[in-house]
Amino acid sequence: xxxxxxxxxWRAAFAGSAALAVIAGVAAAAPDAAKAQTTPKLRLIxxxxxxxxxxxxxxxxxxxxxxxxxxxxAPLEFQVKRKSYKDPVVxxxxxxxxxxxxxxxxxxxxxxxxxxxxxxxxVTITDKxxxxxxxxxxxxxxxxxxxxxxxxxxxxxxxxxxxxxxxxTLGSVWGVENGWASNTYLGxxxxxxxxxxxxxxxxxxxxxxxxxxxxxxxxxKSLKVTVRQSPPGEGRTPPGEGVTSSKTGHSGHGAAHGKPxxxxxxxxxxxxxxxxxxxxxxxYALKAARAAGHLGDGPGHTDGSRIAPALKxxxxxxxxxxxxxxxxxxxxxSLPAWDIGxxxxxxxxxxxxxxxxxxxxxxxxGPAPLVVDGxxxxxxxxMDAYQYFYDAKGKQVGYTPTGTMEWxxxxxxxxxxxxxxxxYRLLSADQSEIVRSGKEAFxxxxxxxxxxxxxxxxxxxxxxxxxxxxxxxSSISVREVLDVxxxxxxxxxxxxxxxxxxxxxxxxxxxxxxANPEKRLxxxxxxxxxxxxxxxxxxxxxxxxxxxxxxxxxxxx
Numbered sequence: 001x002x003x004x005x006x007x008x009x010w011r012a013a014f015a016g017s018a019a020l021a022v023i024a025g026v027a028a029a030a031p032d033a034a035k036a037q038t039t040p041k042l043r044l045i046x047x048x049x050x051x052x053x054x055x056x057x058x059x060x061x062x063x064x065x066x067x068x069x070x071x072x073x074a075p076l077e078f079q080v081k082r083k084s085y086k087d088p089v090v091x092x093x094x095x096x097x098x099x100x101x102x103x104x105x106x107x108x109x110x111x112x113x114x115x116x117x118x119x120x121x122x123v124t125i126t127d128k129x130x131x132x133x134x135x136x137x138x139x140x141x142x143x144x145x146x147x148x149x150x151x152x153x154x155x156x157x158x159x160x161x162x163x164x165x166x167x168x169t170l171g172s173v174w175g176v177e178n179g180w181a182s183n184t185y186l187g188x189x190x191x192x193x194x195x196x197x198x199x200x201x202x203x204x205x206x207x208x209x210x211x212x213x214x215x216x217x218x219x220x221k222s223l224k225v226t227v228r229q230s231p232p233g234e235g236r237t238p239p240g241e242g243v244t245s246s247k248t249g250h251s252g253h254g255a256a257h258g259k260p261x262x263x264x265x266x267x268x269x270x271x272x273x274x275x276x277x278x279x280x281x282x283x284y285a286l287k288a289a290r291a292a293g294h295l296g297d298g299p300g301h302t303d304g305s306r307i308a309p310a311l312k313x314x315x316x317x318x319x320x321x322x323x324x325x326x327x328x329x330x331x332x333x334s335l336p337a338w339d340i341g342x343x344x345x346x347x348x349x350x351x352x353x354x355x356x357x358x359x360x361x362x363x364x365x366g367p368a369p370l371v372v373d374g375x376x377x378x379x380x381x382x383m384d385a386y387q388y389f390y391d392a393k394g395k396q397v398g399y400t401p402t403g404t405m406e407w408x409x410x411x412x413x414x415x416x417x418x419x420x421x422x423x424y425r426l427l428s429a430d431q432s433e434i435v436r437s438g439k440e441a442f443x444x445x446x447x448x449x450x451x452x453x454x455x456x457x458x459x460x461x462x463x464x465x466x467x468x469x470x471x472x473x474s475s476i477s478v479r480e481v482l483d484v485x486x487x488x489x490x491x492x493x494x495x496x497x498x499x500x501x502x503x504x505x506x507x508x509x510x511x512x513x514x515a516n517p518e519k520r521l522x523x524x525x526x527x528x529x530x531x532x533x534x535x536x537x538x539x540x541x542x543x544x545x546x547x548x549x550x551x552x553x554x555x556x557x
Contacts, residue, residue: 038073038074038095038097039073039074039095039215040071040072040073040074040075040076040176040178040214041071041072041073041215042069042070042071042072042076042176042214042215042216043069043070043072043216043217043219044067044068044069044070044121044184044204044205044206044216044219044221045067045068045069045070045149045181045221046065046066046067046068046204046221046223047066047067047068048066048223049222049223049224050223050224050225050226051064051065051066051202051223051224051225051226052225052226052227052228053195053225053226053227053228054227054228054229054230055195055196055197055227055228055229055230056192056230057230059192060192060193060194060195061192061193061194061195061227062190062192063123063185063190063193063202064185064187065123065185065202065204065223065225066183066185066223067121067183067184067185067204067221068146068149068181068182068183068184069140069142069176069181069182069184069206070149070176070180070181071176071177071178071179071180071181071182072178072179073178074095074096074178075158075159075175075176075177075178075180076093076142076175076176076214077093077094077095077096077159077173077174077175078091078092078093078094078106078142078173078174078175079091079092079094079103079171079172079173079453080092080111080114080171080172080173080174080453081170081171081172081451081453082170082171084552085168085551085552085553085554086552086553087553088553089111089112089113089114090105090111091105091106091110091111092104092105092106093106106213107209107213110209110210110213114163114164114165114169114172115139115141115163115164115165116139116140116141116142116163116174116186117139117140117141117142117210118139119137119138119139119207119209120137120138120139120140120184120206120207120210121137121138121140121184121204121205121206121207122135122136122137122204122205122206122207123135123136123137123138123202123203123204124202124203124204125195125200125201125202125203125225126200126201126203127198127199127200128198128199128200133195133200134193134195136193137207138184138186138190139186140182140184141162141163141174141182141186142159142163142174142175142176142182143159143160143161143162143163143174143175143182144162144182144183144184144185144186144187145182145183145185145187146176146177146180146181146182146183147180147181148179148180148181149179149180149181150179152179153177153178153179153180154177154178154179154180157175157177157180158175158177158459159173159174159175159176159177159459160172160173160174160175160449160452160459160460161460162449164448164449164450165189166335166361166448166449166450166487166489167338167554167556168335168336168338168361168450168554168556169448169449169450169451170450170451170453171450171451171452171453171454171485172449172451172452172453173452173453173457173459184204195227196227197227197228197229198226198227199224199225199226199227200224200225200226200227201222201223201224201225202222202223202224202225203220203221203222204220204221204222205218205219205220205221206219316375317375317384317386318373318386318388318399322386322398322399322400322401323398323399323400324389324398324400324522325389325391325397325398327368327389327390327391327392327397327398328366328367328368328390328392328456328524329368329389329522329523329524330364330365330366330368330369330370330482330484330521330522330523330524331364331365331366331367331523331524331525331528332362332363332364332365332370332482332515332516332521332523332529333362333363333364333365333515333528333529333531334360334361334362334422334513334514334515334528334529334530334531335360335361335362335363335450335487335513335531336511336513336531336532336533336551336554337358337359337360337424337511337513337531337533338358338359338533338548338554338556338557339357339358339359339491339556339557340356340357340358340359340511340533340535340546340548340557341356341357341358341546341557342354342355342356342357342501342544342545342546343355343356343357343498344542344543352542353500353502353542354500354501354502354541354542354543354544355498355499355500355501356426356498356499356501356511356535356537356546357491357492357498358424358491358492358498358511358533359489359490359491359492360422360424360489360490360491360492360511360513361447361448361450361487361488361489361490361513362421362422362482362487362488362513362515363448363450363451363482363485363486363487363488364482364483364484364485364486364487365451365454365484365485365528366454366455366456366457366484366485367454367455367456367484367524368389368390368456368484369458369481369482369483369484370387370444370481370482370521371387371388371390371479371480371481372385372386372387372388372402372405372418372444372479372480372481372521373385373386373388373477373478373479373480374386374404374405374416374418374477374478374479374480375476375477376475376476376477378476381406381407382404382405382406382407383404383405383406383416383477383478384401384404385401385402385403385404385405385418385419386399386400386401386402387399387400387402387521387522389522400522402520402521402522403418403419403420403518403520404419405417405418405419405478405480406419407473416443416475416478416480417443418443418444418480420516420517420518420520421444421515421516421521422490422513422514422515422516422517423436423513423514423517424436424492424497424511424512424513424514425511425512425514426499426501426509426510426511426512427509427510427511427512427532428509428510429507429508429509429510431510431512431532433512434504434509435499435500435501435504443480444480444481444482444488445480445482445488446461446462446481446482446483446486446487446488447486447487447488447489448486448487448488448489449485449486449487450485450486450487451485452485453485454484454485455484456484456485457483457484457485458483458484458485458486459485461481461483461486462481462483499511501537501544502541502542502544503541504537505537506537506538506539507536507537508534508535508536508537509534509535509536509537510532510533510534510535511532511533511535512530512531512532513530513531513532513533514529514530515529515530516529517529533548533551534548534549534551535547535548536548536549
């Protein structure tokens with residue numbers, strides 16, 4: 001996709017008597033076994049007794065009411081996963097006491113996907129006459145914007161920064177750190193409401209099912225709400241938007257900017273991010289790119305994806321004999337394609353033709369990260385690429401040549417691509433190849449949290465957008481990393497990337513996603529590198545349509 005989401009979920013400051021510290025991501029760490037931890041005591045608090053919200057004529061009002069869930073005595077932690085796409089999502093609360101760890105499975109119906117605790121918060125709003133004008137329940141992602149509520153709390157939270165929304169997510173970790181508070185508001189992943197300008201009273205409470213589950217007091221937070229009109233010409237964006245949205249996708253990590261043909265089924269309505277706490281149709285980067293008038297990644301912009309510290313490449317070419325030591329290696333796996341539709345000629349394609357566009361992801365199941373460095377010979381447009389290997393202590397113990405990196409000068413790219421990372425093909429009903437995407441070179445970035453429950457998963461990957469991972473034209477070396485638990489999403493919509501289906505007969509086809517197609521990268525397992533997604537093509541040339549059947553329990557076209 002246009003590099004998602006990733007914009008990671010915003011991290012807001014607490015605006016009240018207890019100041020919340022804005023935090024930076026750190027790698028996940030196991031709790032200190034020497035410190036006994038029990039079931040956390042949870043409470044709903046309000047940062048203020050009154051808030052002022054802006055109303056936009058087009059989008060309405062975003063209910064950023066400033067309520068937080070606090071955890072005291074122990075962190076609130078969940079492991080959320082499914083065995084396969086044929087199995088439902090199961091959430092377990094993780095409770096640690098010294099060296100002992102126990103889990104408690106949440107009742108069915110409370111967690112339906114990876115976006116958070118469904119129906120957690122009850123919000124009721126009345127006007128100045130006491131008339132109820134809004135009553136709704138909201139999902140709560142424990143990984144929402146958060147901060148400390150007391151000075152002796154851990155300085156940094158171990159938990160990830162958002163709840164994933166990739167339709168093919170397999171596992172997630174949610175948590176509110178001990179002595180921390182997590183905002184109950186979903187930021188730019190929430191839906192606006194239609195509240196006229198005026199004065200209101202908002203009442204918020206945790207619903208009974210969760211109060212009973214977590215032993216919380218029956219409390220209601222009440223605050224005054226003033227809704228004012230946004231100044232003319234200043235479109236209101238949801239609070240937090242544009243600050244950090246989870247992994248957007250490349251140019252290619254994201255989605256096409258043009259509106260596809262009617263009936264295409266392609267989800268071009270507003271999307272917000274690939275791993276955030278409300279299921280988007282497309283990553284937020286798409287919206288940001290459209291608003292900016294460009295797509296892709298170039299100087300000063302990365303399709304709306306967030307900025308993160310770059311991983312530094314090795315300064316020099318490796319020395320000594322190349323070898324592939326017997327140490328943990330990455331396990332690259334393909335996800336089935338999604339976000340599939342028909343475009344009638346956008347972004348340089350031939351008008352009047354039909355192109356099948358789609359999103360695809362290759363992720364790393366570990367137990368080791370994929371680390372690839374590129375080294376450039378002066379004056380050349382290619383870098384020699386090397387894969388690096390590390391022992392259990394993180395010491396580099398080997399390397400091997402693994403192809404090349406090439407500079408892509410096209411507008412919307414303008415970065416170094418590692419060649420032969422993945423391949424995309426359209427297959428016939430008998431699964432023979434018909435069309436191959438021209439996209440086979442990539443800049444690697446951790447755009448989507450696919451499974452943070454696997455061994456050695458890094459809950460806070462660094463290179464999460466293209467500006468931090470892919471170098472500049474003048475770069476002499478580049479490091480590209482795909483961390484354990486994360487995947488890299490591309491949306492194929494640019495010329496040569498999407499499939500030209502103008503002259504194909506109607507019928508059944510398969511989109512094939514292949515990781516490591518030339519097997520140049522060293523992996524623990526090469527038998528899980530291919531994924532298929534069934535599609536059905538219909539309509540006439542110039543007005544084709546595509547239907548995407550569910551993939552087991554995943555009904556995400």
